[in-house]
Amino acid sequence: MTDFKLNGREVSLSIPEDTPLLWALRDELRMTGTKFGCGIAQCGACTVMIDGVASRACVTPVAAVAGSEVTTIEGLEGREAAAVREAWVAIDVPQCGYCQSGQVVAATALLRETPKPSDEDIDFAMEGNACRCASYVRIRQAIHDAAAKLEG
Amino acid sequence: MTKIAPNRREMLAGAAGLVIGLALPGAARAQSGAAAVIRGEADAVFAPNAFIRVAPDNTVTVLIKHIEFGQGPMTGLATLVAEEMDASWDQMRAEHAPSDPQIYANLAFGIQGTGGSTAIANAYLQMRRAGAAARAMLVAAAAARWGVPAGEIAVAEGILSHPSGKSASFGELAEAAAGQAAPEAPRLKEPSEFRLIGTDRPRLDSRAKSTGTAKFTIDVYREGMLTVAVAHPPKFGAVVASVDETAALAVAGVERVARIGAGVAVYGRNTWAALQGRDALEIDWDESAAETRSTDELARIFAEAARRPATPVEGGGDVDAAFAAAATTHEAEFEFPYLAHAPLEPLDAVIEHRGDSAELWMGSQLQTVDHQVVAGALGLDPAQVRINTMLAGGSFGRRAQPTSHLAAEIGEIARAAGPGAYKLLWTREDDITGGHYRPLTVHRLRGALNAEGRISAWENTIANQSIVAGSPFEMLMQDGVDATSVEGARDMPYAWPAHRVSWARMEAGVPVLWWRSVGHTHTAYATEVFLDELLAKGGQDAVEGRLRLIRGDRPRDRAVLERVAEISGWQGPGRGDRALGVALHKSFGTHVAMIAEVSEADGMPKVHKVWAAVDCGVAVNPNIIRAQVEGGVGYGLSAALHNELTLEEGGRVAQTNFDTYPLLRIPEMPVVEVSIIASAEAPSGIGEPGVPPLAPAVGNAWRVLTGAAKRRLPFAAPERDLGRA
Numbered sequence: 001m002t003d004f005k006l007n008g009r010e011v012s013l014s015i016p017e018d019t020p021l022l023w024a025l026r027d028e029l030r031m032t033g034t035k036f037g038c039g040i041a042q043c044g045a046c047t048v049m050i051d052g053v054a055s056r057a058c059v060t061p062v063a064a065v066a067g068s069e070v071t072t073i074e075g076l077e078g079r080e081a082a083a084v085r086e087a088w089v090a091i092d093v094p095q096c097g098y099c100q101s102g103q104v105v106a107a108t109a110l111l112r113e114t115p116k117p118s119d120e121d122i123d124f125a126m127e128g129n130a131c132r133c134a135s136y137v138r139i140r141q142a143i144h145d146a147a148a149k150l151e152g
Numbered sequence: 153m154t155k156i157a158p159n160r161r162e163m164l165a166g167a168a169g170l171v172i173g174l175a176l177p178g179a180a181r182a183q184s185g186a187a188a189v190i191r192g193e194a195d196a197v198f199a200p201n202a203f204i205r206v207a208p209d210n211t212v213t214v215l216i217k218h219i220e221f222g223q224g225p226m227t228g229l230a231t232l233v234a235e236e237m238d239a240s241w242d243q244m245r246a247e248h249a250p251s252d253p254q255i256y257a258n259l260a261f262g263i264q265g266t267g268g269s270t271a272i273a274n275a276y277l278q279m280r281r282a283g284a285a286a287r288a289m290l291v292a293a294a295a296a297r298w299g300v301p302a303g304e305i306a307v308a309e310g311i312l313s314h315p316s317g318k319s320a321s322f323g324e325l326a327e328a329a330a331g332q333a334a335p336e337a338p339r340l341k342e343p344s345e346f347r348l349i350g351t352d353r354p355r356l357d358s359r360a361k362s363t364g365t366a367k368f369t370i371d372v373y374r375e376g377m378l379t380v381a382v383a384h385p386p387k388f389g390a391v392v393a394s395v396d397e398t399a400a401l402a403v404a405g406v407e408r409v410a411r412i413g414a415g416v417a418v419y420g421r422n423t424w425a426a427l428q429g430r431d432a433l434e435i436d437w438d439e440s441a442a443e444t445r446s447t448d449e450l451a452r453i454f455a456e457a458a459r460r461p462a463t464p465v466e467g468g469g470d471v472d473a474a475f476a477a478a479a480t481t482h483e484a485e486f487e488f489p490y491l492a493h494a495p496l497e498p499l500d501a502v503i504e505h506r507g508d509s510a511e512l513w514m515g516s517q518l519q520t521v522d523h524q525v526v527a528g529a530l531g532l533d534p535a536q537v538r539i540n541t542m543l544a545g546g547s548f549g550r551r552a553q554p555t556s557h558l559a560a561e562i563g564e565i566a567r568a569a570g571p572g573a574y575k576l577l578w579t580r581e582d583d584i585t586g587g588h589y590r591p592l593t594v595h596r597l598r599g600a601l602n603a604e605g606r607i608s609a610w611e612n613t614i615a616n617q618s619i620v621a622g623s624p625f626e627m628l629m630q631d632g633v634d635a636t637s638v639e640g641a642r643d644m645p646y647a648w649p650a651h652r653v654s655w656a657r658m659e660a661g662v663p664v665l666w667w668r669s670v671g672h673t674h675t676a677y678a679t680e681v682f683l684d685e686l687l688a689k690g691g692q693d694a695v696e697g698r699l700r701l702i703r704g705d706r707p708r709d710r711a712v713l714e715r716v717a718e719i720s721g722w723q724g725p726g727r728g729d730r731a732l733g734v735a736l737h738k739s740f741g742t743h744v745a746m747i748a749e750v751s752e753a754d755g756m757p758k759v760h761k762v763w764a765a766v767d768c769g770v771a772v773n774p775n776i777i778r779a780q781v782e783g784g785v786g787y788g789l790s791a792a793l794h795n796e797l798t799l800e801e802g803g804r805v806a807q808t809n810f811d812t813y814p815l816l817r818i819p820e821m822p823v824v825e826v827s828i829i830a831s832a833e834a835p836s837g838i839g840e841p842g843v844p845p846l847a848p849a850v851g852n853a854w855r856v857l858t859g860a861a862k863r864r865l866p867f868a869a870p871e872r873d874l875g876r877a
């Protein structure tokens with residue numbers, strides 16, 4: 001039995017403890033915004049926040065989040081998240097869209113830490129989030145746009 | 153353009169498009185704003201033979217016959233409809249059309265399917281006619297209701313109005329419009345009347361894709377569904393000899409193990425169970441028919457073939473005489489690896505097998521073929537099978553399978569286990585090692601220069617496997633040549649005094665497939681890098697020299713080259729400690745020229761900026777065109793720098809996941825500046841044409857920086873001598 005907080009609500013799962021959080025979220029809890037891309041922490045499609053830190057759900061055993069707070073794209077709230085989402089939509093960042101939940105979570109985490117990121121900050125924070133459609137030009141722009149809006 | 157008589161079936165489809173649903177759960181739950189991708193039960197409410205439906209809630213939904221995997225057809229086709237309807241963009245919605253090989257055929261293919269960057273091109277008139285018909289019926293309905301002549305009614309932003317002050321929305325008139333006769337030949341707008349086409353339209357799917365609500369195949373969960381992982385052969389052509397499933401069945405949550413054509417299927421109550429069960433299988437593979445040669449060996453064989461006379465593709469002038477008379481000759485061999493498409497959503501499919509019918513959810517790119525294959529696997533009539541085309545997390549050609557191998561796999565999974573719901577999920581390892589690659593290719597080029605340093609002869613021999621031979625697309629073979637093997641190496645924009653292009657068809661056990669821009673992926677690099685070398689040897693500037701060579705009948709190539717030189721401020725290739733490289737390439741009817749600004753870092757090119765000039769005819773949505781070129785640059789650069797699939801001695805694929813097949817990351821992404829040529833020509837493709845010129849532009853800058861052309865891609869792979877036979 002693993003208990004944790006998901007998007008602000010208590011959940012309790014009785015599944016094998018080595019089940020990756022990714023599959024617990026998707027198969028058991030139907031939080032399908034978090035995606036599977038590689039399973040080995042190489043693409044970032046599965047990025048969620050665990051106690052506020054952007055983490056790869058595909059390599060995190062569900063037992064490791066017992067007592068923690070997990071936030072997925074569906075539960076992402078706050079002014080940084082809102083600014084990121086709006087910036088994403090405003091310049092049409094997504095192409096196929098499959099990586100974008102992870103990108104939005106990672107960008108939100110970045111702006112919470114670094115409200116006015118430089119290009120180098122963005123490179124460092126976002127390097128783990130692959131976009132096969134290479135929407136990177138717009139990801140970079142949208143993060144700058146969101147930062148500007150937050151500074152407002 | 154307006155004079156082409158619409159054929160009757162299209163008109164019927166356009167007319168039936170104005171179908172009014174009275175119970176509208178689907179439309180009613182439409183999200184607010186323009187960011188809606190609606191799918192689901194709505195299909196059951198509305199007539200399927202339609203492109204447009206107008207709901208009483210004033211939404212206009214366009215049924216999109218092409219799959220959306222990022223290239224923007226949902227937005228693009230909806231734009232065409234909205235333009236002719238004079239709809240407001242905010243009321244537009246889009247959803248994938250059901251599988252129907254007639255009504256929803258790609259007019260370029262004759263069946264339902266997406267590919268070859270054809271979505272906008274083939275649907276341009278069709279969608280506009282459908283929109284114009286809908287508009288005419290709405291106007292007729294308003295005229296009847298208000299008792300005024302139709303000619304006095306104006307339509308703008310989804311509102312019909314009359315000078316008397318009467319006005320009504322599309323939604324208010326929807327039901328009445330359904331009773332109107334479809335016009336025989338609705339008038340289409342002249343380009344000067346366009347108010348949406350040619351302007352930046354926000355994508356219809358951006359919000360859903362930025363909030364995690366967009367639904368992909370992997371997100372489909374059905375009642376009682378089992379997830380299935382398949383153990384595929386470790387080598388191409390190997391088959392199961394025997395399997396011990398005891399340990400797999402002992403994994404908690406594993407329900408069943410079945411041998412299918414593709415390998416051994418493990419059915420789990422959830423994904424983790426299926427994956428663990430698969431790991432626990434003990435399989436003996438029969439490798440007697442497997443491809444066991446390494447890619448080193450294959451490349452040597454291909455290079456030998458490229459040195460011998462091969463099947464003629466194109467030619468003119470006296471090549472041998474020109475070489476005999478040449479002041480200088482130059483030759484080079486270029487090697488291109490197998491490449492995986494690696495869409496970020498791995499291949500997947502969901503089926504619900506109900507005994508006498510079946511429903512499939514899949515990012516199908518060739519619905520008509522997949523439909524027949526699933527029906528065949530289950531012994532059902534195609535009419536008993538329904539395909540829901542899902543958003544797909546990328547494809548780049550991977551989901552367009554002439555063999556329908558994925559549809560066959562899910563069909564067999566359902567047949568083996570009987571009625572129930574099943575989700576087939578490929579892992580990244582299945583994807584990277586699973587074949588259907590961009591073909592390994594060797595080009596051998598020879599060039600002759602006369603005493604003035606001008607090119608007097610050009611010879612190119614290409615050796616690779618055929619993509620279409622033996623597939624249902626065999627008709628693409630012409631005179632013994634697979635057009636997809638040589639496209640871009642023939643019909644080049646340059647006037648050669650003498651030239652000869654040939655193709656050597658290679659055989660190998662590695663399945664090959666079209667990969668974003670197909671043959672152009674290698675022909676653009678080999679031809680444009682070799683041309684740059686010849687121009688340099690002749691003392692000519694890379695831009696000036698190309699302009700001098702461009703054929704008189706290729707003004708659009710000239711225009712993009714001039715434009716890219718202008719926006720990049722080209723004054724020769726040097727730029728401090730960086731260099732500029734240029735490339736020009738036409739594919740899928742679209743002309744693209746690129747200039748890349750490159751420096752050297754740790755023995756690899758670092759690309760700082762790319763300028764692109766693009767002529768794709770009428771630019772339906774410049775916003776999406778720019779995005780596709782940006783994406784093409786990134787996709788092309790990933791391959792140029794990093795990507796190759798190699799077969800080890802014995803035939804195993806050496807790379808397995810993104811740790812060994814690394815994708816381009818954000819720090820490597822250059823700034824991209826796109827300039828679109830204004831054009832009234834019919835629209836051509838944009839999903840692929842941004843890819844081909846990128847690698848040669850980088851390669852040409854690299855030669856300027858280092859003095860040596862890179863002959864083998866990717867840049868990360870060391871140069872090698874493929875030996876002499």
Ligand code: FES
Binds near residue numbers: 035039045058
């Ligand atoms: S699926 Fe977790 S990083 Fe790729």
Ligand code: FES
Binds near residue numbers: 094096097135222
């Ligand atoms: S938008 Fe397709 S992978 Fe990022």
